[in-house]
Amino acid sequence: MKIIEPGTYFMQGDEACVEGAIYAGCRFFAGYPITPATEITERCALRMKEVDGVAIQMEDEIASIGAIIGASWTGTKSMTATSGPGFSLMQENLGYACMTETPIVIVDVQRGGPSTGQPTRASQGDVMQSRWGSHGDYEIIALAPNSVQEMFDLTIEAFNLAETYRVPVIILSDADIGHMRGTFTVSDNIKIVTRKYHTKPVKYNAYAYDENLVPRFPKFGQGHRVHITGLTHDISGYPKTTFPAIHQVLITRLVDKIRKNEQNICRVEIINPRAEYLVVAYGSPSNSVYELAEKNKNIGLFRPITVWPFPEGLFRKRLKGVKKCLVLEMNMGQLFWDIERTALKSGCRNTELFTKLGGDVHEPDEIVKELGL
Amino acid sequence: MKFFDLYRKDRWPHMFCPGCGIGTIMNAFYYAIAESGLSQDKAVFVAGIGCSGRIPGYIRGDSLHTTHGRPLSFASGIKLADPSLKVIVFSGDGDLGAIGGNHFINACRRNIDLTVICINNYNYGMTGGQVSTTTPAHFKTSTTPSGNKEYPFDLSEIAVAAGANYVARWTTYHVKSLIRSIKKALLKDGFSFVEVVSQCPVHFGRRNKMTAPTRLLNWIKENSIPRAKIKQITDDTLDLNVQGKISIGEFIERNRIAYTKLIGVCK
Ligand SMILES: Cc1ncc(C[n+]2csc(CCOP(=O)(O)OP(=O)(O)O)c2C)c(N)n1
Numbered sequence: 001m002k003i004i005e006p007g008t009y010f011m012q013g014d015e016a017c018v019e020g021a022i023y024a025g026c027r028f029f030a031g032y033p034i035t036p037a038t039e040i041t042e043r044c045a046l047r048m049k050e051v052d053g054v055a056i057q058m059e060d061e062i063a064s065i066g067a068i069i070g071a072s073w074t075g076t077k078s079m080t081a082t083s084g085p086g087f088s089l090m091q092e093n094l095g096y097a098c099m100t101e102t103p104i105v106i107v108d109v110q111r112g113g114p115s116t117g118q119p120t121r122a123s124q125g126d127v128m129q130s131r132w133g134s135h136g137d138y139e140i141i142a143l144a145p146n147s148v149q150e151m152f153d154l155t156i157e158a159f160n161l162a163e164t165y166r167v168p169v170i171i172l173s174d175a176d177i178g179h180m181r182g183t184f185t186v187s188d189n190i191k192i193v194t195r196k197y198h199t200k201p202v203k204y205n206a207y208a209y210d211e212n213l214v215p216r217f218p219k220f221g222q223g224h225r226v227h228i229t230g231l232t233h234d235i236s237g238y239p240k241t242t243f244p245a246i247h248q249v250l251i252t253r254l255v256d257k258i259r260k261n262e263q264n265i266c267r268v269e270i271i272n273p274r275a276e277y278l279v280v281a282y283g284s285p286s287n288s289v290y291e292l293a294e295k296n297k298n299i300g301l302f303r304p305i306t307v308w309p310f311p312e313g314l315f316r317k318r319l320k321g322v323k324k325c326l327v328l329e330m331n332m333g334q335l336f337w338d339i340e341r342t343a344l345k346s347g348c349r350n351t352e353l354f355t356k357l358g359g360d361v362h363e364p365d366e367i368v369k370e371l372g373l
Numbered sequence: 374m375k376f377f378d379l380y381r382k383d384r385w386p387h388m389f390c391p392g393c394g395i396g397t398i399m400n401a402f403y404y405a406i407a408e409s410g411l412s413q414d415k416a417v418f419v420a421g422i423g424c425s426g427r428i429p430g431y432i433r434g435d436s437l438h439t440t441h442g443r444p445l446s447f448a449s450g451i452k453l454a455d456p457s458l459k460v461i462v463f464s465g466d467g468d469l470g471a472i473g474g475n476h477f478i479n480a481c482r483r484n485i486d487l488t489v490i491c492i493n494n495y496n497y498g499m500t501g502g503q504v505s506t507t508t509p510a511h512f513k514t515s516t517t518p519s520g521n522k523e524y525p526f527d528l529s530e531i532a533v534a535a536g537a538n539y540v541a542r543w544t545t546y547h548v549k550s551l552i553r554s555i556k557k558a559l560l561k562d563g564f565s566f567v568e569v570v571s572q573c574p575v576h577f578g579r580r581n582k583m584t585a586p587t588r589l590l591n592w593i594k595e596n597s598i599p600r601a602k603i604k605q606i607t608d609d610t611l612d613l614n615v616q617g618k619i620s621i622g623e624f625i626e627r628n629r630i631a632y633t634k635l636i637g638v639c640k
Contacts, residue, residue: 027454028450028453028454030450054453054454054636054638056449056453058446058449058479059475059476059479060475062443062446062476063443063445063446063449063475063476063479064446065446066439066440066443066445066446066447066449066450067446067447067449067450067453068450069439069447069450070419070437070446070447070448070449070450070451070452070454071450071451071453071454072450072454073417073435073437073451074451074454074455074458075455076454076455078450078454092440093440093443096439096440204383220417220435220437220451220455220458221414221415221417221435221455221457221458222414223414224435225381225413225414225433225434225435226435226436227381227429227430227436227438228435228436228437228438229430229437229438230438230439230440231438238384238430239430239438
C-alpha cells in the first residue's frame with residue numbers, strides 16, 4: 001500500500017494516526033518506543049519506506065524531536081510520537097520549534113503520570129504541559145481526538161495547521177483512543193495544506209512577514225543562506241538578544257499569529273445546542289456523553305476538538321442559558337480552569353469538575369448524578 | 374566554494390574573545406571546505422550552544438543554531454530528509470561530551486553522513502569557564518576552584534570506539550594538518566569527526582596561569598604528541614591529563630557503509 005485510498009478501514013487508533021500522517025504528506029518520522037505510542041513508531045518503520053519516506057528510532061525523545069525539526073527545515077513534513085515521560089523530555093526542543101517557527105507534529109498518547117505512572121492506562125495529565133511545558137511565552141495548537149476516525153482526521157488537520165501557522169501542533173490522544181480498534185472512513189475530498197515557501201533566495205530577512213504574521217519558509221539547500229537560531233532574533237534571523245523591543249516584537253507576533261486566528265483554528269463539537277445542562281468533555285471522556293444526550297435533550301455536550309488555543313469564543317456563545325456545566329477530565333482538573341474562568345465571565349456560576357483517574361471511565365449514570373438530575 | 378564567499382560579513386564584528394582559538398579553526402575550516410569542492414548552497418551548518426555553537430552564525434550558508442547538546446539530532450534529521458545536503462556540525466566539549474554525550478556516541482555508531490568539528494577548549498567558555506568533561510585532572514575552573522578531581526573524557530578515542538568512519542585530533546597549533554583532516558572528513562562517507570584542542574585564554578588560561586593566549590597555545594603545542602607514540606606512556610596518566618599528553622593525529626579511517634546508503638536514501 002502506498003497512500004491510503006478512499007474507503008472504510010478497521011485499525012487501531014495509533015495505526016490510523018500514521019495513515020493520516022502519510023496522507024497529509026508526512027515523509028519523516030523519528031521516535032523512541034513508549035507505551036501507548038509504540039505502535040506509531042512501529043507502523044512508521046513499516047510504512048514510511050513504502051512512500052519513499054524515512055522513519056528512524058533515535059536514542060531518546062530529545063533526539064527524536066530534534067531530528068524532526070531538522071527534517072522540517074528541508075521542507076519535509078515531519079512527526080514524532082510519544083507519551084508522558086517522553087513528552088517531558090521534548091519540552092526544550094518544542095520551545096525551539098516555536099521560536100524558530102518550525103512546522104512539526106507531535107503525538108502524545110497520554111498515560112497516567114506523573115513519572116512512569118501507568119503505562120497502559122489512559123489519562124489527560126498532559127493537557128497543561130502541552131500548553132505551558134516549555135519555558136518562556138508562546139502559543140501552541142493542540143487537538144484532542146476521541147475516536148479512531150479522529151486519529152486519522154486530526155492528524156491531517158494537525159499537519160495542515162502546522163504548515164499554515166508555522167507552529168508545532170500536538171495531538172493529545174490517550175491510551176484508550178490510541179489502543180482502541182475501530183473503523184474509520186477516508187473520504188475523497190480531504191484538504192491538504194502545503195507550506196508556503198520563498199520562491200527567490202531571501203539573502204536577508206529570513207523572517208520577513210506580512211499582515212497574516214506568518215513568514216514564508218526559507219527551506220535549506222535553496223541558496224537562501226539563512227541563519228536560524230533559538231536566540232531572540234529580528235526579521236533577519238540573526239541573534240539580537242539584548243534589545244527589549246526586538247524580543248517584544250518577536251514574542252508578540254509568535255503569540256498573536258495563533259491568538260488572532262483563534263476563530264480559524266478552533267473546532268468544537270456541540271450536541272443539543274439548547275440544553276441547559278452542559279457537559280464539557282474532550283478526548284476519551286466525551287464518549288460517555290453521546291448516549292445520554294441522545295436520550296435527554298436537556299443534556300448537552302460541548303467538546304473542544306481544539307484544546308489549545310482554548311475555544312473561548314465558541315464556548316461563551318454556547319454558555320447562553322446554561323444552568324450547570326459539568327467538566328469531565330481524566331486528571332485532577334486542568335482544562336477545567338479555563339472552562340470555569342470562561343463560564344464565570346459569561347455569568348454561569350455553576351461549573352463543577354468530575355474527575356476520573358487511573359484509567360477509570362466516567363459512567364453515564366454517574367454523569368447524570370453529578371449533573372443533579 | 375570560494376574562501377571569502379563564506380564570510381557572513383554583515384555579522385562582523387564577531388563575538389569571540391581576544392586570543393580565542395575559534396578564529397584559527399574557522400580559518401582552517403574555510404580553507405578546507407573551499408578546497409573540498411562542495412557547493413556552498415548545498416551545505417548546512419549546524420551547531421549547539423556555546424561559543425563554538427556561534428560559528429555557523431558567521432558562515433554564509435544555511436545554518437541552524439540549535440539547543441545545547443542536541444545539534445547531532447537536528448543534523449541527523451536534515452541529512453536523512455534531504456540527503457543531497459552536506460551537513461556539518463560544530464560543537465563544544467560540553468555540548469558534545471556532557472549534555473550531548475549520548476547523542477554523540479549514538480551518532481558515531483549510526484554512521485549517518487555527518488561531519489562533526491568539536492572545539493575542545495577544556496572548559497565551558499560561553500558560561501564563564503566551568504569544568505567540562507574534558508577538563509584535565511587537577512586544573513582549575515570556576516566550579517573546581519581547588520582543581521578538577523574528575524578524569525577527563527577523550528572524545529576522539531570515544532568516537533573510535535563508538536564506530537565513527539573517520540576520526541582525527543589536532544590543535545590550533547597544527548593548522549596545516551587540521552585543514553587536511555577537515556577536508557578529508559568533509560569528503561568521507563559516513564560519520565566523520567575532527568576534534569580541535571583550542572585555547573580559551575580568558576577562562577581556562579586565566580585560572581591556570583596561562584592568561585596570555587600565546588602561553589596557552591605554547592602549552593598545547595608542547596604537550597601534543599602523535600597518537601602512535603602515546604602507547605609508551607603508562608595508562609593511568611594517559612591523555613589530556615596534566616601529567617599526560619594530548620595525543621594528535623588521524624585516529625582511524627574506516628569504510629563502514631553509511632547508514633544513509635544502507636537504508637537506500639543515498640546512492
Ligand atoms: C539546557 C541548557 N543548559 C545549560 C545551558 C547554558 N550553557 C550555554 S553554553 C554552555 C556550555 C558551553 O560549553 P561548551 O559546549 O564546551 O562550548 P564553549 O562555549 O566552550 O565553546 C552551557 C552550560 C543551556 N544553554 N542550555
